Amino acid sequence: AQTVTQSQPEMSVQEAETVTLSCTYDTSESDYYLFWYKQPPSRQMILVIRQEAYKQQNATENRFSVNFQKAAKSFSLKISDSQLGDAAMYFCAQTQGGSEKLVFGKGTKLTVNP
Amino acid sequence: GAGVSQSPSNKVTEKGKDVELRCDPISGHTALYWYRQSLGQGLEFLIYFQGNSAPDKSGLPSDRFSAERTGGSVSTLTIQRTQQEDSAVYLCASSQHTGSRYGYTFGSGTRLTVV
Numbered sequence: 001a002q003t004v005t006q007s008q009p010e011m012s013v014q015e016a017e018t019v020t021l022s023c024t025y026d027t028s029e030s031d032y033y034l035f036w037y038k039q040p041p042s043r044q045m046i047l048v049i050r051q052e053a054y055k056q057q058n059a060t061e062n063r064f065s066v067n068f069q070k071a072a073k074s075f076s077l078k079i080s081d082s083q084l085g086d087a088a089m090y091f092c093a094q095t096q097g098g099s100e101k102l103v104f105g106k107g108t109k110l111t112v113n114p
Numbered sequence: 115g116a117g118v119s120q121s122p123s124n125k126v127t128e129k130g131k132d133v134e135l136r137c138d139p140i141s142g143h144t145a146l147y148w149y150r151q152s153l154g155q156g157l158e159f160l161i162y163f164q165g166n167s168a169p170d171k172s173g174l175p176s177d178r179f180s181a182e183r184t185g186g187s188v189s190t191l192t193i194q195r196t197q198q199e200d201s202a203v204y205l206c207a208s209s210q211h212t213g214s215r216y217g218y219t220f221g222s223g224t225r226l227t228v229v
Contacts, residue, residue: 004156033215043203045157045220052215091156095214100145100170102214104156 002027002096006105013082014113020067021077021108023092029053032095034068035102036077039089048090051075079110087112116140118221120206126227127196135191135224139208146189147218148181151203160204163189196228 004025013019025034036048051059051068058066063083067076075094079086092105119138127133139146148160159173163183174180178196183189193200203225207218 033217035217037220042222043205043225044222045205045207045218047217047219050217093157099172100147100162100164100214101159101173102157102218103159106154106156 002094002103004092004094004103004105006090006092006108008108009106010109010111012111012113013079015082015084017082018078018080019082019110021079021090021092021110023075023077023105025073025075025092025094025103027073027094027097029095029097032097034066034075034095035093036064036066036075037091037093037104038086039091039107040087045091049077082112084112084114086110118206118208118219120204120221120224122224123222124225124227126229129198129228130195132192132194133196133226135193135204135206135226137189137191137206137208137221139187139189139206140210140219141187143208143210143219144186145209145211145218146183147207147209148189148191149205149207150175151205151223153202157205160191193226196226198228201226201228 032053034051037045063080089107093102146163149157162170178194181191203223205223207220
């Protein structure tokens with residue numbers, strides 16, 4: 001079974017600083033997709049960034065970028081210029097080949113200190 | 115609607131009772147998913163609907179769980195004879211496209227507490 005591992009249950013960062021959240025995954029697929037979702041206290045999961053495995057270029061969305069290391073099966077999220085509104089749970093997820101499911105990690109709780 | 119709407123937002127029920135959770139997806143989204151999020155855990159896939167195709171029920175944890183989607187739009191997740199381990203946040207998501215590769219749009223979930 002495919003697994004997604006987020007090794008940092010909690011992280012904290014000072015406002016305006018940069019933080020990196022780690023994610024590793026396990027798949028035998030050659031074509032797959034990876035995601036980072038943000039879940040604030042409102043509970044709604046919000047898609048932050050998406051990476052296509054066949055693209056070597058790392059995805060970026062404004063202050064959010066990823067470091068995608070396909071050989072190492074690593075997919076970390078970097079948040080630059082952290083803002084108080086970035087405080088949330090962050091979940092890493094990957095597509096599961098042959099199905100419509102996403103497999104999620106257990107999440108990292110990010111605290112942003114003023 | 116503008117987003118995925120779930121109701122109720124919170125539900126407290128007694129052990130052994132049946133509950134129904136509702137999901138109203140974004141208009142025009144053909145794919146609909148249910149996930150369960152237990153305390154301190156990631157999201158666990160439950161069921162997937164795509165258009166008029168037979169749903170993928172492979173994630174339902176027991177036969178006490180069932181779901182239907184009427185008219186290709188609103189979906190209801192039913193849990194019969196609830197148990198305390200059913201306490202969780204139940205999240206619904208929809209997608210315009212076939213395939214999880216595009217990611218989903220999630221609702222805010224229903225927090226179910228079984229006492």
